[in-house]
Amino acid sequence: MDPILHRAAEAHGFTSRTLRRSSSFIHPVRGVAQLASSADDLASTCRAVAQVLPATTVFTHVTSAQLRGWWMPMADSFPVVACTDGETTHHDRRGVYVRRCDVPPGHRHALGDIAVASPEWTIVELSEHLALLDLVAVIDSALHLGHTTVDAIRATMRRGRRGVRVLRRALDLCDGRSESWWETMLRLVHVLSGFEVDPQERVLNAAGVEIARVDLRVRGTRRVAEYDGAGHRERSQHQDDLRREKALNREGLERYGYVATEIVRGARQIVRDAEDATGRPHVDSRADPWLAEARLASITLSGRAALARRLEKLTRETSQRVARRAAS
Numbered sequence: 001m002d003p004i005l006h007r008a009a010e011a012h013g014f015t016s017r018t019l020r021r022s023s024s025f026i027h028p029v030r031g032v033a034q035l036a037s038s039a040d041d042l043a044s045t046c047r048a049v050a051q052v053l054p055a056t057t058v059f060t061h062v063t064s065a066q067l068r069g070w071w072m073p074m075a076d077s078f079p080v081v082a083c084t085d086g087e088t089t090h091h092d093r094r095g096v097y098v099r100r101c102d103v104p105p106g107h108r109h110a111l112g113d114i115a116v117a118s119p120e121w122t123i124v125e126l127s128e129h130l131a132l133l134d135l136v137a138v139i140d141s142a143l144h145l146g147h148t149t150v151d152a153i154r155a156t157m158r159r160g161r162r163g164v165r166v167l168r169r170a171l172d173l174c175d176g177r178s179e180s181w182w183e184t185m186l187r188l189v190h191v192l193s194g195f196e197v198d199p200q201e202r203v204l205n206a207a208g209v210e211i212a213r214v215d216l217r218v219r220g221t222r223r224v225a226e227y228d229g230a231g232h233r234e235r236s237q238h239q240d241d242l243r244r245e246k247a248l249n250r251e252g253l254e255r256y257g258y259v260a261t262e263i264v265r266g267a268r269q270i271v272r273d274a275e276d277a278t279g280r281p282h283v284d285s286r287a288d289p290w291l292a293e294a295r296l297a298s299i300t301l302s303g304r305a306a307l308a309r310r311l312e313k314l315t316r317e318t319s320q321r322v323a324r325r326a327a328s
Helices: 015-021 042-050 061-067 119-126 132-144 148-155 164-173 183-191 235-250 260-263 267-278 284-296 302-311 320-327
Strands: 032-035 081-084 097-100 109-112 114-117 197-204 211-218 224-227 254-258
Touching: 015 042, 015 260, 032 042, 042 061, 042 114, 061 081, 097 284, 109 148, 114 119, 114 183, 119 148, 132 164, 132 284, 148 164, 183 211, 183 224, 183 260, 183 267, 183 284, 211 235, 211 267, 211 302, 224 267, 235 254, 254 267, 260 267, 267 284, 284 302
Parallel strands: 081 097, 224 254
Antiparallel strands: 109 114, 197 211, 211 224
């Protein structure tokens, strides 16, 4: 069912009062109703919000990223963020943060019937609020899905814009071969600690037959580092993993599997493992660059709290006009 404008309630067989009070509907922004059963569907919410915004509005920032199915930072919730032309009257509405940012015509795309900013413009906007590790993961997912390229993102960057420095660093670190958020994090533990790795390397046996594709191969070694998610402990998957591990061992490869808590809390040991694989002497500070970035990113409690504070500025629980009147 399409969203219903309150002023058009009677045309749909409701009174405006009934529409507002019915538990079958929610009201993501003032003046429009959508079915309560679609409350968790971001696309449905965007269609409802668009009903009360100018026709030139595009959804951007975290909203565009979510609609595209990218890997998102760890957060309890994300605001709905839209963009109108710079010349348009400012729209102040509870439930949606409306920016006036003049998205160029070439960066106005559509996902079905929803207008969104291009992948490149979305990433440029995200760089204003995301920490380095979170931004790299978002870019990795966009590259992995084939939604954009590093060159296209670089061409969209604007010198002096907020977030451009972290975006430059993220583009130097991104790799579209990663297949999950945590694979990206495991790769960055190694890279930021000074180790070269090859993601998604194909392993062939003596007959030239592929026996596995591994998350990370520590370059110049026989060491394979992989992320083991919860699914790897399901019985059928676990059996497949054991067969695969034996096949890797037969080819002289060592597989080290890591879980999320090890990546977050045990990075020094992961780095120590990589030192052993490469024959490098142990340097306790080698993991410090990763640990410094992790404290700022959403994989840690401190980074998650910082992200929540930044996103809070984009959250509209009430109209700013109403808030100002209440404060006066």
